Amino acid sequence: xxxxxxxxxxxxxxxKEAVTLDCTYDTSDPSxxxxxxxxxxxGEMIFLIYQGSYDQQNATEGRYSLNFQKARKSAxxxxxxxxxxxxxxxxxxxxxPPTQGGSEKLVFGKGMKxxxxx
Amino acid sequence: xxxxxxxxxxxxxxxxxxxxxxxxxxxxxxxMYWYRQDPGMGLRLIHYSVGEGTTAKGEVPDGYNVSRLKKxxxxxxxxxAAPSQTSVYFCASSYTGRSGYTxxxxxxxxxx
Numbered sequence: 009x010x011x012x013x014x015x016x017x018x019x020x021x022x023x024k025e026a027v028t029l030d031c032t033y034d035t036s037d038p039s040x041x042x043x044x045x046x047x048x049x050x051g052e053m054i055f056l057i058y059q060g061s062y063d064q065q066n067a068t069e070g071r072y073s074l075n076f077q078k079a080r081k082s083a084x085x086x087x088x089x090x091x092x093x094x095x096x097x098x099x100x101x102x103x104x105p106p107t108q109g110g111s112e113k114l115v116f117g118k119g120m121k122x123x124x125x126x
Numbered sequence: 127x128x129x130x131x132x133x134x135x136x137x138x139x140x141x142x143x144x145x146x147x148x149x150x151x152x153x154x155x156x157x158m159y160w161y162r163q164d165p166g167m168g169l170r171l172i173h174y175s176v177g178e179g180t181t182a183k184g185e186v187p188d189g190y191n192v193s194r195l196k197k198x199x200x201x202x203x204x205x206x207a208a209p210s211q212t213s214v215y216f217c218a219s220s221y222t223g224r225s226g227y228t229x230x231x232x233x234x235x236x237x238x
Binding site (some may be wrong): 010043045051052053055060078099101111113114115117118119 | 136159161166167168169171172175176182184214216217226227228229231232234
């Protein structure tokens with residue numbers, strides 16, 4: 009079963025506008041973490057922002073903020089004042105709790121492509 | 127520079143050949159992971175390790191083996207490469223599994 013769902017395969021936004029990238033997740037464990045990564049065309053995975061399930065406030069990192077709605081199981085990434093350099097693939101990921109005999113690990117969504125137009 | 131280093135960065139294999147991908151980290155992280163990335167699939171976990179001498183299977187382990195003989199190194203082996211293993215492979219490490227994950231720059235593998 010899909011644990012991380014990113015329904016938008018691609019989005020376009022005008023430079024300097026804000027954009028929201030959707031992510032929903034599925035877990036029954038009360039302790040989990042949610043991550044957003046950026047992958048530019050050069051291929052590296054760049055960590056953007058993290059939200060813990062017990063965090064009282066939504067996470068923010070510069071132009072990035074995470075709209076965390078726990079009851080709806082959504083963790084949308086908001087990018088304010090888009091820049092041309094924001095054009096990239098974006099991945100939502102969840103730190104999955106350990107299974108029997110296992111360990112915590114990251115589970116990724118399929119990603120979505122953001123294109124920022126000048 | 128501290129981080130995760132993957133070698134090689136690119137490789138072309140013929141079907142049936144074997145190879146080993148090396149991941150090295152200098153952050154004293156306990157947890158290390160191997161993922162593969164395919165178009166439209168996101169990153170999928172192949173194998174992981176929670177410490178020196180330990181390994182475990184992830185979501186897509188078939189056709190791969192791993193070893194963690196030293197804490198700083200995590201090796202991914204393909205004994206008999208198949209075209210279905212054409213992918214971009216990422217290594218990642220984490221101090222505890224609950225903390226941030228640092229990714230290597232990836233290895234692009236093509237099996238012909």
